[in-house]
Amino acid sequence: MAGTKAGKGTTVYPGAAPSTDLAVQATPGGGVRALAVLEDKSAPRQQRYLIGLPTGAGLVKTSTGMVAAVGPDGQVLGAFATPWAKDANGKSVPTSYQVEGNTLVQSVQTTGATAFPVVADPWYDPSSWENWDTIKCVASQSQDGAIYAGAGAALAGPEAIGPGAVGGALAGTFVGLKNC
Numbered sequence: 211m212a213g214t215k216a217g218k219g220t221t222v223y224p225g226a227a228p229s230t231d232l233a234v235q236a237t238p239g240g241g242v243r244a245l246a247v248l249e250d251k252s253a254p255r256q257q258r259y260l261i262g263l264p265t266g267a268g269l270v271k272t273s274t275g276m277v278a279a280v281g282p283d284g285q286v287l288g289a290f291a292t293p294w295a296k297d298a299n300g301k302s303v304p305t306s307y308q309v310e311g312n313t314l315v316q317s318v319q320t321t322g323a324t325a326f327p328v329v330a331d332p333w334y335d336p337s338s339w340e341n342w343d344t345i346k347c348v349a350s351q352s353q354d355g356a357i358y359a360g361a362g363a364a365l366a367g368p369e370a371i372g373p374g375a376v377g378g379a380l381a382g383t384f385v386g387l388k389n390c
Contacts, residue, residue: 229253241335248318248328259314259332269309277307277314288336290314298325305330 213221219236226232229252233245246257261269266282279287295303295318304319318330 227254227257230257237333237335239335241333243331243333246316246330246332248320248326248330250326251320251324253326253328255318255320257316257318257330257332258310259316261312261314263312269312269314271307271309275306277309288334291333291335293330293332295328295330297328301325303328303330307332 213223213234216222216233221234223232223234229249231247231249233247235243235245237243244257244259248254261279263269263279264281264287267279267287269277269279271277275292276289278289281287290307293305293307293316295305297303297320301324303324306317308315308317314332316330316332318328320326320328
């Protein structure tokens with residue numbers, strides 16, 4: 211699927227999934243955000259992002275709700291910030307991440323009162339941490355023998371949209387199987 215350039219560092223994929231548009235945007239410091247726009251109540255409530263990982267790295271969900279990547283040596287490689295979603299009125303919509311192997315899943319819990327469209331934003335940042343103590347805990351847990359999964363080097367794109375939709379725009383890696 212071909213995207214359309216829409217402003218500085220942003221590519222939009224209209225109709226990337228049923229009733230869903232996707233905007234991919236580079237952020238300062240080498241980060242990337244994916245803005246999934248759920249157009250109406252028929253849009254999927256889960257957005258699935260297959261993460262390409264270096265050998266020996268994996269994903270871990272922390273107690274703060276963010277998802278981090280730690281290499282086999284315990285080095286933190288990056289993180290997806292705690293998820294958020296907003297409806298058309300600017301009201302927060304409950305959302306969370308789950309980790310399924312090398313897949314980051316963002317679930318958005320809409321109700322009959324939710325005003326569409328809804329925007330949900332996974333944001334990957336290779337250098338900024340919401341909770342450094344949690345990241346250090348994740349790294350320490352990983353060094354203690356967490357099982358790792360994955361290979362590759364970039365976030366390939368939401369599985370619901372297809373691996374080519376984002377096409378490696380979201381660089382990163384993620385880790386371990388223990389929550390801190």
